Amino acid sequence: MLTLHISATISLLILAPSISGRWLQVNPVEKQLFLSRRVVTESCEFDGGVLVDEKGMIERILTRENVESLLTAKNNIKVIDGGDLALMAGVIDSHVHVNEPGRTSWEGYVTATQAAAAGGITTIIDMPLNSIPPTTTLENLKTKIAAAREEVFVDVGFWGGIVPGNEMELHDMVRAGVVGFKGFLADSGVAEFPNVHKIELGNLFSILNGTGTVLAFHAELEVNNTTTECEGFDCSDPHLYSTYLASHPPEMELEAVSLIASYLPQSDVHVHIVHVSAAGVVPILEKARLGRIHAGNKGWRGGVTAETCHHYLTLSSEQIPAGHTEYKCSPPIRNNTNKEKLWEYIKDHRLDLIASDHSPSVASLKSSNFMESWGGVSSVQFGLSLFWTQAKARGLKLGDVSHYLSAGPAHLCGLQERKGAIRPGLDADLIFFDPNASFVVTPDVILYKNKISPYMNTVLNGKVIQTYIRGQLVYSEGQIIGGPKGILLLKDGY
Numbered sequence: 001m002l003t004l005h006i007s008a009t010i011s012l013l014i015l016a017p018s019i020s021g022r023w024l025q026v027n028p029v030e031k032q033l034f035l036s037r038r039v040v041t042e043s044c045e046f047d048g049g050v051l052v053d054e055k056g057m058i059e060r061i062l063t064r065e066n067v068e069s070l071l072t073a074k075n076n077i078k079v080i081d082g083g084d085l086a087l088m089a090g091v092i093d094s095h096v097h098v099n100e101p102g103r104t105s106w107e108g109y110v111t112a113t114q115a116a117a118a119g120g121i122t123t124i125i126d127m128p129l130n131s132i133p134p135t136t137t138l139e140n141l142k143t144k145i146a147a148a149r150e151e152v153f154v155d156v157g158f159w160g161g162i163v164p165g166n167e168m169e170l171h172d173m174v175r176a177g178v179v180g181f182k183g184f185l186a187d188s189g190v191a192e193f194p195n196v197h198k199i200e201l202g203n204l205f206s207i208l209n210g211t212g213t214v215l216a217f218h219a220e221l222e223v224n225n226t227t228t229e230c231e232g233f234d235c236s237d238p239h240l241y242s243t244y245l246a247s248h249p250p251e252m253e254l255e256a257v258s259l260i261a262s263y264l265p266q267s268d269v270h271v272h273i274v275h276v277s278a279a280g281v282v283p284i285l286e287k288a289r290l291g292r293i294h295a296g297n298k299g300w301r302g303g304v305t306a307e308t309c310h311h312y313l314t315l316s317s318e319q320i321p322a323g324h325t326e327y328k329c330s331p332p333i334r335n336n337t338n339k340e341k342l343w344e345y346i347k348d349h350r351l352d353l354i355a356s357d358h359s360p361s362v363a364s365l366k367s368s369n370f371m372e373s374w375g376g377v378s379s380v381q382f383g384l385s386l387f388w389t390q391a392k393a394r395g396l397k398l399g400d401v402s403h404y405l406s407a408g409p410a411h412l413c414g415l416q417e418r419k420g421a422i423r424p425g426l427d428a429d430l431i432f433f434d435p436n437a438s439f440v441v442t443p444d445v446i447l448y449k450n451k452i453s454p455y456m457n458t459v460l461n462g463k464v465i466q467t468y469i470r471g472q473l474v475y476s477e478g479q480i481i482g483g484p485k486g487i488l489l490l491k492d493g494y
C-alpha cells in the first residue's frame with residue numbers, strides 16, 4: 001500500500017518542470033498532506049498528518065480526525081501516506097567536512113549531500129577546514145559558495161574558521177551568514193588551518209563579543225608533547241590502536257575545555273565544544289554554564305553547549321582491531337566505560353546535540369599505521385541509524401532522536417525558527433523512517449565518495465525510506481530523486 005503511494009509521488013515529482021534543471025529552488029506547486037500513524041515530535045508521537053503549503057513550509061499539524069475532515073472537504077491536496085512509517089523532522093548534521101574545493105577527491109558537495117539525503121539529513125553545516133582554501137576569509141567563503149551552489153542535494157550552511165591573524169575577517173563572515181566559527185587549540189592535521197594559540201583567546205572572545213555568533217572549539221590541548229612525537233608513552237607498535245589512544249589521553253580534552261571555560265565569565269559569546277569524546281568534559285562545561293546563567297546569560301543553554309558524535313556512542317577502543325585506521329579520529333574513540341558515561345549524559349540531557357564529524361579522506365591516507373594515518377571517520381549517511389540502533393537498545397524514544405539530531409543542531413546553528421522540528425512555520429524538511437527495519441552497511445549502499453567505514457558489514461537498525469527538503473522529495477528507497485534541490489543557508493545577497 002505504501003509503495004503504491006510512494007511510486008505515485010515519485011512520478012509526479014519527476015514530471016514537475018524544473019526551471020533551470022540545476023540548483024534553482026523548485027518549490028512544490030501544490031499543497032501536500034503527509035500522513036503517518038506515527039508522527040514524531042520531540043515531546044510526543046501521534047496519529048495524524050502534516051500539511052505543507054505551496055512554498056514547502058509546514059502549515060498545520062493535524063490529528064487523524066482533522067485529517068479526515070480536511071480530506072472530505074473538496075481540497076486540492078496531494079496526499080503522501082506513509083502508513084506505519086514514522087514521520088519525523090529531517091536530521092541536521094552540524095559537523096560535516098565536505099573538502100571541496102581543493103580536496104574534492106576526499107569528498108565533494110554532490111556526494112556528501114547525496115549521502116546526507118540518503119541518511120535522512122536535510123541540512124548539513126560544512127566545516128571550515130580540509131577544503132583548499134579553508135573558510136577563513138570572506139573571499140574564501142565566496143569560493144566555497146561558488147563550488148557548492150549548483151551541487152547540493154540538501155540545504156547547506158557554513159562554519160567559518162579561526163586561524164591566527166584572521167580576526168579582521170570574522171565580522172564580514174558573520175554578515176555573510178556563517179553559523180559560527182571553529183578553531184583548534186592543537187594541530188588541526190592540515191597545514192593551511194593552523195591552530196589558535198592560548199595567548200590569542202582573550203582577543204578572540206572580545207572580537208566576537210556581542211555578535212551573537214558561535215565560537216566552536218576542537219578542544220584538545222597538547223599535554224606533555226604526546227600528540228605525534230611518541231614521547232612519554234609506549235609507542236613501539238603504531239599499528240595498535242592502544243598506541244594512538246595513549247597519545248591522546250582524556251587530559252588533552254579536559255585541559256582544553258578548562259582553558260576555554262576560564263574565558264566564559266567575561267564574554268557573552270556562545271561557546272560550543274565539538275566532538276566531545278572524554279566524558280569528563282561534561283561536568284566542566286556544566287559548571288561554566290551555571291556561572292553564565294547566574295550572570296544573566298539568556299542564550300540557548302546559557303551559551304555553553306557540547307556535541308558528541310555517533311562513533312563515540314557506538315564504538316569503543318576495546319573492539320578496534322590492529323591496523324584498522326578507519327576507526328581513527330581525533331579525539332579518539334575511548335573505552336567502553338567512557339562510552340556508557342556519554343550515554344548516561346544523553347539520557348540525563350546533559351549533552352546538547354549529536355553530529356557525525358564526517359571527516360573523510362582517500363583510502364591511501366588510511367594505512368595500517370595509526371600514528372601516520374588520516375584521523376577522521378566517515379559516517380554522514382548513517383548517523384540516524386547509528387544513533388537509533390544504540391538509543392533503541394537503551395530505551396530511548398524517537399522523540400529523543402528528534403531532540404538530539406534535529407532540534408539541538410538547529411538551535412546551535414540559529415536555525416530553530418526555520419528548521420529542526422515539525423512545527424507550523426518551519427521548512428517541511430521531513431523524513432519517513434522505518435524504526436523496525438535493519439540493513440547492512442556495504443560499499444554499494446554508501447553514497448559518500450570514499451567508501452571507507454568502521455561500520456562496514458555491520459547491521460544497523462532503523463532505515464530512512466524517504467527524505468523531503470522543503471516539501472520536495474530528494475531520496476526514496478535507495479534512489480536520489482531528480483537533480484540538486486538544496487539551497488545555501490546564507491544571508492541575503494550572498
Ligand SMILES: *[C@@H]1O[C@H](CO)[C@@H](O)[C@H](O)[C@H]1NC(C)=O
Pocket residue numbers: 084085086434435436
Ligand atoms: C514496528 O513494529 C511495531 C511493533 O511490532 C508495529 O506496531 C509497527 O507498525 C511497526 N512499524 C512499521 C513501520 O513497520
Ligand SMILES: *[C@@H]1O[C@H](CO)[C@@H](O)[C@H](O)[C@H]1NC(C)=O
Pocket residue numbers: 205206209210266267268
Ligand atoms: C562582552 O560584552 C558584555 C556586555 O554585553 C560586557 O559586559 C563584557 O565586558 C564584554 N566582554 C568582553 C571580553 O569584551
Ligand SMILES: *[C@@H]1O[C@H](CO)[C@@H](O)[C@H](O)[C@H]1NC(C)=O
Pocket residue numbers: 223224249251252
Ligand atoms: C605529564 O608529565 C608529568 C611529568 O612526567 C606527569 O606528572 C603528568 O601526569 C603528565 N600529564 C599527563 C596529562 O599525562
Ligand SMILES: *[C@@H]1O[C@H](CO)[C@@H](O)[C@H](O)[C@H]1NC(C)=O
Pocket residue numbers: 223224225
Ligand atoms: C615539549 O617538548 C619541547 C621540545 O621538545 C620541550 O622544550 C618542552 O619542555 C616539552 N614540554 C613538556 C610539557 O614536556
Ligand SMILES: *[C@@H]1O[C@H](CO)[C@@H](O)[C@H](O)[C@H]1NC(C)=O
Pocket residue numbers: 250334335336337338
Ligand atoms: C577507561 O579509560 C579511563 C580513562 O582513560 C580509565 O581511567 C579507565 O581505567 C578505563 N577503564 C577501563 C575499564 O579500561
Ligand SMILES: [Zn+2]
Pocket residue numbers: 095097127357358359
Ligand atoms: Zn571535524
